[in-house]
Amino acid sequence: MTSPAAPAAERIPEAVHRRRWAILGVLMLSLLIVVLDNSILNVAIKTISTPAPTGLGASQSELEWAINAYTLVFAGLLFSAGLLGDRIGRKKVLLGGLAVFGIGSALAAESGSPAQLIAFRALMALGAAFVMPATLAVLMNVFEREEQPKAIGIWAGGVGLAIAIGPITGGVLLAHFWWGSVFLINVPIVVLAIALMVWLVPDSRDPNPGRIDPVGVVLSVVGLVLLVYGIIKGGELADFTDPVVLSTIGAGLVVLAAFVVFEKRSDHPSIDVTYFKNKVFSAAIAAIALVFFALMGVTFFSVFYTQSVRGYSPLQTGLLMLPLAAAQMIFAPRARLVVDRFGNRATTTAGMLVITATLALFGTLDADTPIWWLEVVFFFMGAGMAHIMTPTSVVIMQALPREKAGSASALSNTFRQVGGALGIAVLGSVLSTSYRNGIEGHLGLLPAGARDAAGESIEATLGVAAKLGARGEGLVGPANDAFLHAMHVTAFWGAGVALIGAVVVAAFLPGTPPAQKEGAEPELVRSES
DSSP, rough: OOOOOOOOOOOOOOHHHTTTHHHHHHHHHHHHHHHHHHHHHHHHHHHHHHTTTTTTOOOOHHHHHHHHHHHHHHHHHOOOOOOHHHHOHHHHHHHHHHHHHHHHHHHHTOOOSSHHHHHHHHHHHHHHHHHHHHHHHHHHHHOHHHHHHHHHHHHHHHHHHHHHHHHHHHHHHHSSSSHHHHHTTTHHHHHHHHHHHHHHOOOOOSSSOOOHHHHHHHHHHHHHHHHHHHHHHHHHHHTTTSHHHHHHHHHHHHHHHHHHHHHHHHOOOOSSSGGGGGGHHHHHHHHHHHHHHHHHHHHHHHHHHHISSSSHHHHHHEEETTTHHHHHHHHGGHHHHHHHHHHHHHHHHHHHHHHHHHHHHHHHHHHTTOOHHHHHHHHHHHHHHHHHHHHHHHHHHHHHOOGHHHHHHHHHHHHHHHHHHHHHHHHHHHHHHHHHHHHGGOTTSHHHHHHHHTTOOOHHHHHHHHHHEEEEEEHHHHHHHHHHOOOOHHHHHHHHHHHHHHHHHHHHHOOOOOOOTHHHHHOOBBBOO
16 A cells, blocks of 8 residues: 655754754753663663662562663554653643653652652653653654754764763762762753743744544553553563463553554543555564564673673773674664665665674673673674664654654654563563572572572572672672573574564565655655555
């Protein structure tokens, strides 16, 4: 089928056009805050898992929820956040979202328990849900169509910058301050971003916006929470046949199915499911979801590999991730040139295959693997990601008229976040189950009540070993071996998911860029019959 052509858009006002690159800088600063927070947290999770007063003594499942509470609220509200920005103005929701994010960051820094941290992370997500789609929507409304791929490439490169700054900043802060400083650092950045936005960024909105869909929002959030909670619980118990696990996962799937049915019948849906009749659009969305499913699930355990098994500090761990960030910063703005030469299909498929290979290489890492090899793996992982995110983002954002930019951005970011949340839940559960199976035979000397907690993660085992003193030294070697085996199993699962993504984009994305008439809006992406 061929989607109808998007109507020709009016030219950008000259006053806005002249300052478009400064506006892009402000948008990237706003994006930086949201991405920075997650990349900082990745370095801090080991510290937060340490008992008080150093950390909060969070278990692996609580750490997963500290990440997933953010991700689930973010993903669940993105639909309505995009629509609200289209309705009342993107600048307004950007400013409001940044303010809420800053308040949530300050509260998270003062959390006294894992439960409080999870709650305040959810508040931060409420603000971030209004920031992320609005940045891309504003971008689409300050750049002409022919410059949008370049601008989106630079925007995507900003993610690489945040990935680089986040772990290093987190490492420096953790070396000199308490763990809460990794959240408090967001506050001054928020203040600066708000000031620059008030000064530079123009407002824009959809002249014919849709209504807010509260039923759809509730169904999507409830369905996702039930599904992910069931998966995490299965990993905790190392038993996915447990009645509680099966019933929770089943309930989540039923609610999500009800969400889809409701959206199809609603005259003001959060998500217009007719968008997905276009195979190219659907393939681009699926590619984003699958790559983040694999990447988030695998990188979740990489921090434990570098810090728990290899003994690196949080700052050193941040520095080890520089090649991944550098590759994204180098290649993301240039990926559009590769697309111009080889087309979306070849570029994105190659990127997915590179991601597949790098995830599989995680399955070869051991306690004594030369660290430069990990750096090579990270670099190619970043390069592969750059050649996926830029072309798929362009396809998605140009698939809808400019006035619907908030909705298009919301869809892209929602599936990215849902993919990441499910990746952490599913692959985190694979890691937890495999680790528990590998360490259980070595916990026989522990009291019965301590065995279950000690077997949950490598940090839990090492914590018990430290308390036992000399008697616990015998647990360190088996814990490292069990974790490495679990990491290898999880990496190969992630590689398999990425390979599925490569097949999807190879089958459905267009082989060559569509022809464009000069001065006109190009047609919506075509799906191939």
